[in-house]
Each structure stands twice: as structure tokens, then as C-alpha cells.
Amino acid sequence: MAETLVLIPGLACTARLFEPQMAALGSERAILVADHTRDDSIPAIAARLLQEAPQRFAVAGLSMGGYIALEVMRQAPERVARLALLDTSARPDSVEASQDRERLIALAQAGRFEDIHSKLWPRLVHPERQADRELQEVVLGMMRETGVDAYIRQQRAIMARADSRPNLPSIEIPTIVLVGEGDAITPPEIAREMAEMIEWASLVVVPESGHLSTLEQPEQVTQALRLWLNKD
Numbered sequence: 001m002a003e004t005l006v007l008i009p010g011l012a013c014t015a016r017l018f019e020p021q022m023a024a025l026g027s028e029r030a031i032l033v034a035d036h037t038r039d040d041s042i043p044a045i046a047a048r049l050l051q052e053a054p055q056r057f058a059v060a061g062l063s064m065g066g067y068i069a070l071e072v073m074r075q076a077p078e079r080v081a082r083l084a085l086l087d088t089s090a091r092p093d094s095v096e097a098s099q100d101r102e103r104l105i106a107l108a109q110a111g112r113f114e115d116i117h118s119k120l121w122p123r124l125v126h127p128e129r130q131a132d133r134e135l136q137e138v139v140l141g142m143m144r145e146t147g148v149d150a151y152i153r154q155q156r157a158i159m160a161r162a163d164s165r166p167n168l169p170s171i172e173i174p175t176i177v178l179v180g181e182g183d184a185i186t187p188p189e190i191a192r193e194m195a196e197m198i199e200w201a202s203l204v205v206v207p208e209s210g211h212l213s214t215l216e217q218p219e220q221v222t223q224a225l226r227l228w229l230n231k232d
Helices: 015-025 042-052 064-075 095-109 113-124 133-146 148-159 165-170 188-197 218-229
Strands: 004-008 031-033 057-062 080-086 175-180 201-206
Touching: 004 015, 004 064, 015 031, 015 133, 015 218, 042 064, 042 148, 057 064, 064 080, 064 148, 064 165, 080 218, 095 113, 095 148, 113 133, 113 148, 133 148, 165 188, 175 188, 175 218, 188 201, 201 218
Parallel strands: 004 031, 004 057, 057 080, 080 175, 175 201
Antiparallel strands: none
8 A cells, every 4th residue: 555645845835835746646645744833843843743644654845844854764764665855955054044044033023924925935936937926826825824923933943953964874765855956945956965865865856946846847746756656
């Protein structure tokens, strides 16, 4: 029987981030979307996921979701059958990135939550998708659904995340590292670094996609995930 697929969204994202993939793959296997809104550390989020997931499962995380997926591998590697790291990084937060996060948290606390979206949008998607109003509304809608309090918890968790690079060589399950070729937040060289450190990993670079590959190029991402899920 096919393993349950656990999907982990990114910062200020909900299940809608994976809507195309859930629609395409849901008839083939059970799919769960992890709750990453209630805890303020990556280890706590991963522990909650492990409590709610079946004994053995495949896990795919995008951006912040990838940080959590790597923590799941740290806490319970024997329970993970397959790993997908989408538009993410194994590195810890840089000083500059943490400073940027503190500024965004300050905006949220000052009642300017939606200003964050306009500041981040140019870096979130491929240049050719900048004017895509429908996509922009989906992203803004996910942010509103997440809310200020959960957003701040997520940012604090991301800032304190561990360096996962030392653990990568020990991963010995079918793994896909996927990245949009125009990802300005976790660019292809970061994905390549991870793929080279995981012996069982395949690297997929998605053309004409930025950081939100599952929504920007849903068919290509779904195809890549289907191949990964069916890999012996």
C-alpha cells in the first residue's frame, strides 16, 4: 500500500500551497498537511507532526516546510520512507536574514501585516509571474489565514533553526531536492549543495519558477513528486 504523504507548507502558507498536487495525487494515497502554526520552534513543530502522522510516511516540505522535514529526519529517521525538499535550505539562518525577519515581525506587531506581502512579493515568484494577480491573491489569502500571531511564531522558529547540513550524508531514502530556477530566496546553488550531500538525492530545477514552485509550475512539480513517490 502507498505511504501516506505528509505535506509541510512554508512560512505564512497553508494547504493551498499544495492544492494542485493534492488534487493530482490524492486518489493514489492518503495526504496529510502538517500544522506548523501552533509552536514556536522547529523541533516542537516536527514533534507535533510525528504525533499526528502514521508510523511510516513520505514527507515533502517547501521552504520553512523543508526545515521542518529535515528536523523530522533528525528526530525519527526510521519513520520516513521518502523525503522531498522543495525550494528550501539546510543552512541555518544568516545574521542578515534574521535581521530582516525581525523587521518583518516589527511590521506585523505594528498592525502593518499586509505591508509584509508587498515587500516580499517581488522575491517570492519568478519575474514573469510578478503581474499574476490571481497567484498574488492566493499568496495573500494564505497569509491572512495564517494570521499575525502564528506568523510571528513561525519567524521565531525559522530564526532559531539548526544547521542541518551535518545530517544530510546520513539520509539513505529516496530523496528529491527541487527548486525553481528563478528562486531568489533559496536559489539553485543552495539546492545543489543539499543534493550533493545526500547520496540518494535527485536534483530537479524547475524552469520559469521562483520560490513558490508548487503554485507557479504545478504540473512540473506534480510530475516530479509522482516519480519520487513511485521510486523503488
